[in-house]
Amino acid sequence: MAEAFEVANLTFTYQGRPRPALSHFNLVLDEGRTLGVLGHSGAGKSTLLAALAAVVPAVKRGTLSGAVRVLGESLAGLKPRDVAGTVAFVFEDFDAALVATTVEDEVAFGPRYLGVPAPEIPARVEGALAACGLDALRGRRVESLSGGQKQRLAVAAALAADAQLLLFDEATTDLDPAGKAALKRIVGELGERGRTAVAADNDATQALGLDEVALLGQGELVAYGAPHETLADAELTARAGVAPLPYLDFFERRGSDYRLRPSVKIKKRAYENEAAYAVPGPPTVVADALTFTYPGGVTALADFDLTIYEGDFIALVGENGGGKTTFAKAVAGLLEPSAGTVRIRGRAPRSLPAKRRAQTVGYLFQNPDHQIFRATVREEIAFGPRQLGLPAEEIGRRVAGAMAAVGLIGLEEEDPFAMPKGDRQRVALASVLAMEPELLVMDEPTTGLDRAEVASLMEAVVALNRRGTTVIFITHAMDVAARYARRVAVVAGGRVLAEGKPRRILADAELLSRAGLEPPLAARLARELGLDAVTGEELACALQNDGVQNRP
Amino acid sequence: MKEPLLKNLHPAARLTLLAVVLALLTTFNHPAYVAALAAAVTFAVVFFCRAGRALRRMAPLAAAFVLLSVVMWPPFIDAGRVVARFSIYRATDLGVLYGLAVGLRIVGMLFAGLAFLAVTTPEEFGRALQSFRLPPGATVTLTLAFRLLPVMFETSARALEAQRARGLEFGSNFLSQARRALPLVVPVFLYSLRSADQLATSLELRGYRATRRPTPYGTEPPTRWDWAVPAALIACAAAALGLRLSGHGAVLPGRL
Structure with a gap:
């Protein structure tokens, strides 16, 4: 079989950076194969994909040595336009890469400019829209789509180009679990059609089912091989900063012929040590028949009812465009409900003066870059308390406290714009925490973060909750919801379908499927084994309780 | 829901129609004639483009344009009988009528543009321009502008x-608002730079x-x-031009 690409001894250092993003990197992939590229933030995943599309070094400047060949042709001296049609790229910042104003025109753009004959274009557009579940949205304006819908659109646009090599750079960050599953299926089907696909991700489960997986760490290839073998090695995945799949490993090695008592129950969630969280108090946020319609006519919330208690730690999960962010913004007083009410301790958030509201609700935006604007980390975090007119001493105390809470001590004078995304997200969180809000609302705070960054951020939030802060967080990462939330609300079609303890909600496959979700992998395995668990830790605990580890 | 009637026309025909309407609105400078044309455009916006709601939102702006024009034009027109004088400000009857006609003309043009945009997507606009053999670069630039403007607004809003x-808090004072809006500029500017590169x-x-x-x-x-529709309108425009050349429809015959 011919080679789809060959990366030979590639070293690339971005202009102005001291260390190479990729160092003496070698990789060969045959045509028709699918490859998952996993690694921590800054491991070199995006640089590898950019090199395969001639974006590096033609657009993103730097020093390059070694060679990259795609379909036998060297990319030396070529620009992205020279590989158009051969290579299709889904960018991590997908929103900035969309070029048309309607869904259909976006998908048709590539084929039109690649010179595809007119009679062929409708079939390509139909196929790509159907594959990404966008048929019903074909006439919608791009700016009216949710983040996840836009990411699906970016994938559809790449598919319509029908390129030989498709590159997906963290193309699942904004997708709901159904969208992630669909993308995994799409990548698999590309291989069956003789296309080559490379998907970079932080989530190891996205590589399961692909032909190969490459683990990257610090710009080097840590491991390469079949996913079920490579990802079963917890030490290797840890070196790449990727969450391992211990329960999968366990299951694989044990085989399926051992028996478990179906009555095995664990008394306590392994992680959910109740002492780690605040004791829930009286209702603090009450949404009653909350309805919100955007000016374009899209109804995001329709009779949304939810009660959140003081000291709560609740995860909102659900399909893209289901209304989670709209609800969060209504709580933060950033939107005026079209009908119904949302109240914090009996008062409408928008009726509170801006400063009082900022002290009541802290809102962490999904993209920290929409918030950060000061030259140093310290100034950025101090901005909010300054708006409150606090004395300098109090501002200093709050800044120090917020920085300590999220582990930023020592980085006070750093330029936040030059920091990795995980650190920028922590700066944004610290700047919200410095307001010492009673209620913290976080919109997909772990998007694009690697395993260590997710753990660091969420542990900081758990510590805050222990001190009494009520936490509402929106997430598509079911394992994060399973591990950290005390309560989960499933949101779809602008309504709350169900809410309750994670173990009940996240194990209910039928309920979750109605919101485009599926239980976390650990919950699915636990169900197969007749166990009651939704996290890897709980599963391991349940298995130990049952004495499974002593069985042959 | 049925599509607006004008949506059924080819984008190139819609663009031609717009050009002819704009030309027609500049044919006369008598307020009665211009008002009749502006009323026809308003009728088309409501019934052929189903953009009555957008039109209602624009109504205060349109009224402001007319008022501004009626006030601003007279000092530049000497002809006619003086009907008002305040200090150095002086207005003649013909000046007021001309100002009214120009105001109505601007409103008619605004409404015509609104009608066009209500039934035409940026991509259709691009295709219309391509039909007239404009370079592809120009049409893509146009659609990108339409795509990026909402993105910029969204980034600013976030x-x-x-x-x-x-x-x-932004306060009510303009200077304080401008000073406090400064923090918004940095993320929007940085995002725009990154976006341009990515795009x-x-x-x-x-x-x-x-x-x-x-x-x-x-x-x-x-x-x-x-x-057929633009052709009919071109015929009307030709007739209107003939009318104007024969001395009708103008309060100031020497002016546009």
Whole structure:
């Protein structure tokens, strides 16, 4: 079989950076194969994909040595336009890469400019829209789509180009679990059609089912091989900063012929040590028949009812465009409900003066870059308390406290714009925490973060909750919801379908499927084994309780 | 829901129609004639484009334009009888009528543009321009502008929300508002820079070249029926021009 690409001894250092993003990197992939590229933030995943599309070094400047060949042709001296049609790229910042104003025109753009004959274009557009579940949205304006819908659109646009090599750079960050599953299926089907696909991700489960997986760490290839073998090695995945799949490993090695008592129950969630969280108090946020319609006519919330208690730690999960962010913004007083009410301790958030509201609700935006604007980390975090007119001493105390809470001590004078995304997200969180809000609302705070960054951020939030802060967080990462939330609300079609303890909600496959979700992998395995668990830790605990580890 | 009537016309025909309407509105400078044309345009906006709601939102702006024009034009017109004088301000009857006509003309043009945009997507606009053999680069630039403007607004709105969520108050004073809006500029500017870079790369990788003409998609070539409406209007415009040249429809014959 011919080679789809060959990366030979590639070293690339971005202009102005001291260390190479990729160092003496070698990789060969045959045509028709699918490859998952996993690694921590800054491991070199995006640089590898950019090199395969001639974006590096033609657009993103730097020093390059070694060679990259795609379909036998060297990319030396070529620009992205020279590989158009051969290579299709889904960018991590997908929103900035969309070029048309309607869904259909976006998908048709590539084929039109690649010179595809007119009679062929409708079939390509139909196929790509159907594959990404966008048929019903074909006439919608791009700016009216949710983040996840836009990411699906970016994938559809790449598919319509029908390129030989498709590159997906963290193309699942904004997708709901159904969208992630669909993308995994799409990548698999590309291989069956003789296309080559490379998907970079932080989530190891996205590589399961692909032909190969490459683990990257610090710009080097840590491991390469079949996913079920490579990802079963917890030490290797840890070196790449990727969450391992211990329960999968366990299951694989044990085989399926051992028996478990179906009555095995664990008394306590392994992680959910109740002492780690605040004791829930009286209702603090009450949404009653909350309805919100955007000016374009899209109804995001329709009779949304939810009660959140003081000291709560609740995860909102659900399909893209289901209304989670709209609800969060209504709580933060950033939107005026079209009908119904949302109240914090009996008062409408928008009726509170801006400063009082900022002290009541802290809102962490999904993209920290929409918030950060000061030259140093310290100034950025101090901005909010300054708006409150606090004395300098109090501002200093709050800044120090917020920085300590999220582990930023020592980085006070750093330029936040030059920091990795995980650190920028922590700066944004610290700047919200410095307001010492009673209620913290976080919109997909772990998007694009690697395993260590997710753990660091969420542990900081758990510590805050222990001190009494009520936490509402929106997430598509079911394992994060399973591990950290005390309560989960499933949101779809602008309504709350169900809410309750994670173990009940996240194990209910039928309920979750109605919101485009599926239980976390650990919950699915636990169900197969007749166990009651939704996290890897709980599963391991349940298995130990049952004495499974002593069985042959 | 049925599509607005004008949506059925080919985008190139719609663009021609717009050009002819704009020309028609500049044919006369008598307020009665211009008012009749502006009323016809308003009728088309409401019934052929179903954009009555947008029109209602624009009504205060339209009224302001007319008022401003009626006040601003007279000092530049000497002809006619003086009907008002305040200090150095002086207005003649012909000046007021001319100001009224120009105000109505601007409103008619605004409404005509609104009608066009209500039934035409940026891509259709681009295709219309391509029908007139404009270079592909120009049409893509146009659609990108339409795409990026909402993105810029959205980024600005997010930045605004982020700072408001941190207690930033803008106040009622303009200077204080401008000073406090400064934090918004940084994220929007940085995002725009990053986006421009990303967008250029995305365009290249998707086959775009300024000189490459794209395959037509989504719009059939115009038929003779598509051209029938603009042709009829061109005939009306020609008749209007004849009327004007014969001395009708002008309060100031020497002016546009």
